[in-house]
Amino acid sequence: MFGADEDLEQENQREKHRFWLTVGLAAILAGIVAALLLLLVRANENYQESLVQQRQSMEIIDETRALDASISRAEAALGRFAVGLANEDGLIFDAQWRRSRAYLNQLQRDVKDDSVQRAAVQQLRKELDLREKYLFDVALSANYNQTLAAISKYHAAGLDDGLLRIDRLLSQIVLTERRLLLQRSRHTEADRDSLNRAMWLFSIIGAGTAIIAIGATFSLIRATGDRRLAMVEQRAESQRAAELEEAVNSRTAELAEANAALRNEMTERENAETKLRQAQKMEALGQLTGGIAHDFNNMLAVVVGGLELAQRWIRKEPDKADRHLSNALDGVNRAADLTRRLLAFARADPARPETTRIDGCIQAFSSLIERTIGDRIGLTLDLQAGDASAMVDRHQFENALLNLAVNGRDAMGGAGILTIRTKVEKLNQTGADTIIIQVIDEGCGMDEAVLQRLFDPFFTTKPSGQGTGLGMSQVFAFCRQSQGEVQVQSSPGQGTSVGILLPILSRDCNDESEGDGLIALPKAAIIPDGRSYHLLVVEDDPRVLAATVALVQDLGHRAIACNDPFQAETLLRAHDDIDLVMTDVLMPGLTGPELAAQIAAQWPALPILYVTGYAGDATDLENRVRDDVLRKPFTLATLDQAIRGRIESSWHGANPTS
Numbered sequence: 001m002f003g004a005d006e007d008l009e010q011e012n013q014r015e016k017h018r019f020w021l022t023v024g025l026a027a028i029l030a031g032i033v034a035a036l037l038l039l040l041v042r043a044n045e046n047y048q049e050s051l052v053q054q055r056q057s058m059e060i061i062d063e064t065r066a067l068d069a070s071i072s073r074a075e076a077a078l079g080r081f082a083v084g085l086a087n088e089d090g091l092i093f094d095a096q097w098r099r100s101r102a103y104l105n106q107l108q109r110d111v112k113d114d115s116v117q118r119a120a121v122q123q124l125r126k127e128l129d130l131r132e133k134y135l136f137d138v139a140l141s142a143n144y145n146q147t148l149a150a151i152s153k154y155h156a157a158g159l160d161d162g163l164l165r166i167d168r169l170l171s172q173i174v175l176t177e178r179r180l181l182l183q184r185s186r187h188t189e190a191d192r193d194s195l196n197r198a199m200w201l202f203s204i205i206g207a208g209t210a211i212i213a214i215g216a217t218f219s220l221i222r223a224t225g226d227r228r229l230a231m232v233e234q235r236a237e238s239q240r241a242a243e244l245e246e247a248v249n250s251r252t253a254e255l256a257e258a259n260a261a262l263r264n265e266m267t268e269r270e271n272a273e274t275k276l277r278q279a280q281k282m283e284a285l286g287q288l289t290g291g292i293a294h295d296f297n298n299m300l301a302v303v304v305g306g307l308e309l310a311q312r313w314i315r316k317e318p319d320k321a322d323r324h325l326s327n328a329l330d331g332v333n334r335a336a337d338l339t340r341r342l343l344a345f346a347r348a349d350p351a352r353p354e355t356t357r358i359d360g361c362i363q364a365f366s367s368l369i370e371r372t373i374g375d376r377i378g379l380t381l382d383l384q385a386g387d388a389s390a391m392v393d394r395h396q397f398e399n400a401l402l403n404l405a406v407n408g409r410d411a412m413g414g415a416g417i418l419t420i421r422t423k424v425e426k427l428n429q430t431g432a433d434t435i436i437i438q439v440i441d442e443g444c445g446m447d448e449a450v451l452q453r454l455f456d457p458f459f460t461t462k463p464s465g466q467g468t469g470l471g472m473s474q475v476f477a478f479c480r481q482s483q484g485e486v487q488v489q490s491s492p493g494q495g496t497s498v499g500i501l502l503p504i505l506s507r508d509c510n511d512e513s514e515g516d517g518l519i520a521l522p523k524a525a526i527i528p529d530g531r532s533y534h535l536l537v538v539e540d541d542p543r544v545l546a547a548t549v550a551l552v553q554d555l556g557h558r559a560i561a562c563n564d565p566f567q568a569e570t571l572l573r574a575h576d577d578i579d580l581v582m583t584d585v586l587m588p589g590l591t592g593p594e595l596a597a598q599i600a601a602q603w604p605a606l607p608i609l610y611v612t613g614y615a616g617d618a619t620d621l622e623n624r625v626r627d628d629v630l631r632k633p634f635t636l637a638t639l640d641q642a643i644r645g646r647i648e649s650s651w652h653g654a655n656p657t658s
Helices: 002-084 087-110 115-143 147-159 161-227 231-313 318-345 358-373 394-411 448-452 471-481 542-554 565-574 592-602 615-624 636-651
Strands: 354-357 377-383 389-392 416-426 433-441 485-490 496-503 534-538 558-562 580-584 608-612 629-631
Touching (some): 002 087, 002 147, 002 161, 115 161, 147 231, 161 231, 231 318, 354 358, 354 394, 358 377, 358 394, 358 416, 358 433, 377 394, 389 496, 394 416, 394 433, 394 471, 394 496, 471 485, 471 496, 542 558, 542 580, 542 636, 558 565, 565 580, 580 636, 592 608, 608 636, 629 636
Parallel strands (some): 377 416, 534 558, 534 580, 580 608, 608 629
Antiparallel strands (some): 354 389, 416 433, 433 496, 485 496
């Protein structure tokens, strides 16, 4: 009896030791978990602060780009206001300039904590205040219909050094903020790594705590069952087990909350990275917009200067005025060519392939290339393709040659020899005859890194404002559309050779009437064939409508103007001698194809001529009825050819609208 009591006492002592050992271990683990939780909270706060700073940098870059774009749009609208004296352009200028001031105020608030950026923004505000005096003086002259004064002041404003200082300040702000963004991105990465490590440790310790607590609980419960102690001791052991289980549940809940917080952080990080990629896309788009605006401003200067000089000499020396008018028209054609280049890059402008004798086309186009690359660049033509022809879009082919020539000129620093070489070879891969057109320069060449990105859209090695990054991508798109390919050979300091490889047409496929492949230029005056027609012109823009009607009448035809497509059928009923309906494609309420369908239901033999300035709307039409679409802008000769060709084709039963 005495021995049994001694054994029971020893067992009770061991149970007490196990219990307090378990409690002590749980306390130690709880302390470790608390410390890790504090570390996790600290890492989370650092990561959140880094994300906020990163987002602030992206917002400052976006605001600076938006400010630059508003200034460009305001100055472009002011130029149109000075030339055309249209109140709508004046309102656009005022709205865009006010918007730029709003962006400037927001930018100043966002950089208040950065002394360097704050000083740059203050200097930018001073420059914009000075620039505002110039521009509002131009707007005031235009508002009082003082055309010559407005144009002269606008030209002087364009030559002012303030615009260059504004551009430099904007670039400085963006460059400084991009450096800050890079530093903050590195800090964000470091904070994110710290957060991940803390979460990893927290998960391991939490899981270990849960396992140890569960094991201790099971051990106590099993020991209590084996000893069969009194009911009081069993209730005490059960109470301790419940407390341990509650502790396990509490730690498990904390671990679940920590995991949920980690998932939220990962989601926020993905959102921040998405915004960063979007900001980079917007920056690339801003570079493209700046390059296009630069080109259009140059063309606008040519047009404005030519018209102003022509107005001055029209009475005294008509020949000199005619020369200035030709220069202005050339500027307008270059603006239209830039629009077509953008549409071709966006794949909205469909290719119009035709049989083209390559050597003849290059020979005819060489004079324009020489004027473009300048007198310090010697152009050498080594044309050995003979009468070989290819099926290409002539305009896109010339545009590709011009892009390569300009790139070669820039690579040579404006001085050197540019060679255009053609030859016919049989490629080993296909065994077919191929025309190879090589544009070779003596410039700085390209390394492997540049060659890897040569055809990427928006990629350029030229300084900011001197290139849009679309030239080589357009060359690549032209070759793909023409079933050809591009080959580039270059190395640093050794020059560059870009080869356009086009499949050759068989000799019996060449058009013998093509002659030397020269492009027929429109004549200055249209010689009517003695036959005039009666046309209904449908156009919602009043200025375009007035200009089109005037051109039709100048060709010797009669024209009825209609600015509402819903009134077209009424006018057709009132005039039963209409020979042709010219209609715009995009109009409010009723589109051109919808109007044509209504007309065809009542007048199935009446021909329709679509007129559009946006390639995307006319793509489907051109695929079905290629000869029935006239593209804006058009010349007098093109308009006359389209009118007569459409009417004469309907006489032969070729009326696709019926």
